[in-house]
Amino acid sequence: MTATRATGPRLSGGAVARAVADLVSDPTGGLPASVYETARLVALAPWLVGHAERVDFLLRDQAPDGTWAGPGPFALVPTLSAVEALLAAEADRGAVDRGLAAAERLLADVPGTGLPATLIPGMIVPALVLDVNARLGHDRLRLPDGLSPDALVALRDDGWRNPVSAFYLEIVGPRAVGSPHVRPVDGVVGCSAAATAAWLGPEPPGQERAESVRFLERTQAGLGGPVPGLTSMTWFERGLLHSALIDSGVDPAEAAPLLTGLPLDVGERGAPAAPGFAHDSETAAILLLAESDATGSTPAPDSLWEYDRGTHFLTTVPVGAPSVITNARILRALRRRLAQNPPDAARCADAADRITDWLLAEQNADGHWTDRWHQSPLYATQACLQALAEPGRAATSRTRDADVAEARAAALRLLLSTQRPDGSWGVWGGTVEETALALLALPRAPRGAEQVRAVAEGRAFLLDRGAGGPHPALWTGKDLYAPVNLIRGFAAAALARHPDPDGGRAPAGEPGR
Numbered sequence: 001m002t003a004t005r006a007t008g009p010r011l012s013g014g015a016v017a018r019a020v021a022d023l024v025s026d027p028t029g030g031l032p033a034s035v036y037e038t039a040r041l042v043a044l045a046p047w048l049v050g051h052a053e054r055v056d057f058l059l060r061d062q063a064p065d066g067t068w069a070g071p072g073p074f075a076l077v078p079t080l081s082a083v084e085a086l087l088a089a090e091a092d093r094g095a096v097d098r099g100l101a102a103a104e105r106l107l108a109d110v111p112g113t114g115l116p117a118t119l120i121p122g123m124i125v126p127a128l129v130l131d132v133n134a135r136l137g138h139d140r141l142r143l144p145d146g147l148s149p150d151a152l153v154a155l156r157d158d159g160w161r162n163p164v165s166a167f168y169l170e171i172v173g174p175r176a177v178g179s180p181h182v183r184p185v186d187g188v189v190g191c192s193a194a195a196t197a198a199w200l201g202p203e204p205p206g207q208e209r210a211e212s213v214r215f216l217e218r219t220q221a222g223l224g225g226p227v228p229g230l231t232s233m234t235w236f237e238r239g240l241l242h243s244a245l246i247d248s249g250v251d252p253a254e255a256a257p258l259l260t261g262l263p264l265d266v267g268e269r270g271a272p273a274a275p276g277f278a279h280d281s282e283t284a285a286i287l288l289l290a291e292s293d294a295t296g297s298t299p300a301p302d303s304l305w306e307y308d309r310g311t312h313f314l315t316t317v318p319v320g321a322p323s324v325i326t327n328a329r330i331l332r333a334l335r336r337r338l339a340q341n342p343p344d345a346a347r348c349a350d351a352a353d354r355i356t357d358w359l360l361a362e363q364n365a366d367g368h369w370t371d372r373w374h375q376s377p378l379y380a381t382q383a384c385l386q387a388l389a390e391p392g393r394a395a396t397s398r399t400r401d402a403d404v405a406e407a408r409a410a411a412l413r414l415l416l417s418t419q420r421p422d423g424s425w426g427v428w429g430g431t432v433e434e435t436a437l438a439l440l441a442l443p444r445a446p447r448g449a450e451q452v453r454a455v456a457e458g459r460a461f462l463l464d465r466g467a468g469g470p471h472p473a474l475w476t477g478k479d480l481y482a483p484v485n486l487i488r489g490f491a492a493a494a495l496a497r498h499p500d501p502d503g504g505r506a507p508a509g510e511p512g513r
Helices: 015-025 035-044 051-061 072-088 093-113 121-136 150-159 163-171 193-200 207-222 234-247 252-259 281-295 302-307 324-338 345-362 377-388 398-417 432-441 448-465 484-497
Strands: none
Touching: 015 234, 015 252, 015 484, 035 051, 035 072, 035 193, 051 072, 072 093, 072 121, 093 121, 121 150, 121 163, 150 163, 163 193, 193 207, 234 252, 234 281, 234 484, 252 281, 281 302, 281 324, 302 324, 324 345, 324 377, 345 377, 345 398, 377 398, 377 432, 398 432, 398 448, 432 448, 432 484, 448 484
């Protein structure tokens, strides 16, 4: 997946204000259409307005080789989803046959490539394979050796009755339809159009579920039928951009609108990424940092302790794998708390030291970090560098201080060595997002000629490229996605972090439309 050169306008003044306004006014974050999620609506809610437009979208979006989305193994989940949906809709058989052949190839490749590094592919892939075969009336598609449906069976049996599972309710099956265990928030189930459709069921629902129907109608109308992979990450995105802007030296008054309406008492109660999601420790830490930036005081992080697993913290409970990004956010919040000499200093310092040791152990030999929530190591590396540089009493030994200094130096060396000739950074090709993340990771006062050159060339790439995109899907959901408004905000923050060396603050970029 190589990003092509943008044709949008060059960056100009005012992008901080535009990025802030976009995130405040658009809770969807500017997400583009998702093949996976749109196909689930085709199969699960054929009664919903926009059905024909969703089918047309799937037919138009199929690649010549029969796949959807991608790159590489990332095409497996969207392709299976699209094939099952087109079978359900009795759509163009040629497209279905090409998709089936592509799905067979992708499944055959799994022993070599592994499952796509998206959310719960070990359950989503078996669910879709079973559903495709059921539509066909025979077992054409076969699960790869070693991929058992046992986890899916356990989920469908009784394992889905927890807040985290609401996000992927569409793979639960008929038991999810109308279940009283599901609690929509403002009509939304799990911040997912597919999950909401799964709860509503295949027949037009009654008036008692009208709020959820209205939600789906609004969501599909925004993109003319198709829907995004998430309906909202609004609290997460606004808190994260606020942190990036303040850390980059933006006037707090410019960033302040991002804080309007954010959850209160996060230190005590925690928070989800958006209304209707399960609570998670990363969002809670991000919002604690936002409150610290706004008030100068960091609340006691009481809501974080349930995620503590000794060496590290989980992102969600009761399920969740370790995440360096989550632990980096928590480390920053703990160190902010420690800077105040609070009554819980001993507990916070102990946790901060344990997280620091864990992050150091998780660093790759070449200096970067990786994380399951994003396909680019630049996202995790920027988060870890930011956390390890956070002031505050945490490291309790000189050995650890030296290790932290070396880890930061190794990561900075890697950043400088991986910049592309055009000034960009990127795992699959130079992108606005990854270039912005690299600039956010570099010191605000670059040290030495090599850092100064890297910043200048990275700035030039952002200024020339424009924020209009395209923005490759690098974020991990049920399929890959790109939070476009947040990405534009990162670009604005990166240019604000590194002022124009010829004088004055960097033009923070008016995102192209």
